[in-house]
Each structure stands twice: as C-alpha cells, then as structure tokens.
C-alpha cells in the first residue's frame with residue numbers, strides 16, 4: 001500500500017469528471033488499498049479517487065469513531081433524493097482547514113458496486129447522506145466550497161494560501177474532513 005498525494009483546491013484536476021469503473025481487478029483493489037491508507041493517514045472520513053488524481057468513480061467512507069467501518073462505493077449514483085433538505089457542516093481533505101454549512105437533500109438512496117462488482121443499494125441519512133453526496137460531487141468535478149458564496153470561496157482560497165506558507169514551517173494536526 002502507499003499513501004497518495006491529495007490534491008488541494010483550487011487545483012484544476014479536482015474539476016475533472018471521473019469515468020466509470022468497468023474492470024474489478026487487482027489494479028482496482030490496489031487503488032482501493034492505497035486510497036484507504038491515504039484516507040486514514042489524513043484522518044479523513046471520506047475520499048474520492050478524484051482527490052488523489054485518479055479520475056475513476058471510486059469513493060470510500062468511514063464515519064465511525066473507531067475507524068473500523070470502511071464503506072466502498074464503486075460507480076455510485078443517486079437513485080433518489082428527498083425533497084426535504086438539511087444543512088450540515090462540511091469539510092474536505094482537499095480544502096484543509098475550511099468548514100462551512102451546505103444545504104443538500106436530507107436523505108438519498110445510492111446505488112453502487114462493491115470492490116468485486118456486486119451491486120448494492122443503500123438508504124442514507126444524516127452524516128452518511130451528506131458524505132456520499134459530497135463524494136459523488138468530487139467524482140463530478142465539484143468541490144463543496146463552490147456551493148458557498150463568492151466571498152466565502154475567496155476567503156477559502158486565501159486561507160489555503162496562508163496554510164501552504166505555514167506548512168513550509170512545520171506540520172500540524174488537522175480535524176477530519178471528507
């Protein structure tokens with residue numbers, strides 16, 4: 001396994017639209033293993049392949065406190081979204097240090113495949129609904145800050161510039177992001 005580099009907003013590669021996975025082979029399993037290691041090493045609760053510059057429709061989530069409930073979604077699509085919306089706080093490993101409220105459908109149903117190509121469907125609500133929508137957005141080349149006001153987007157970019165300069169002086173602990 002290997003820890004992969006996570007792209008950071010406003011990297012243009014975060015805007016590429018990912019293509020569907022068609023082969024469930026060793027190469028996919030290596031990608032899943034590397035993404036898993038990368039997500040846990042970054043203390044993240046979710047990671048889309050787009051964020052590690054692999055433009056294929058692969059998402060990982062682990063919302064558990066114990067970091068022991070890994071969920072793999074290959075080719076995830078929303079088959080239903082509730083008309084009711086909910087506002088939730090979001091963060092992102094590609095936008096470190098930036099957290100803000102985003103309004104999305106409160107409940108969704110997602111259809112996806114597992115690591116071996118078996119289809120499954122999952123009803124999601126609360127944080128799981130937020131997380132899967134956030135990650136599918138990544139696969140479609142969208143970053144959550146783009147849902148915020150232009151002023152907040154400019155602030156996020158300024159904050160990231162500052163962080164990049166600070167990081168050159170030394171590492172620091174980060175709260176979890178998606």
Ligand code: NI
Nearest residue numbers: 092093094178
């Ligand atoms: Ni994210």
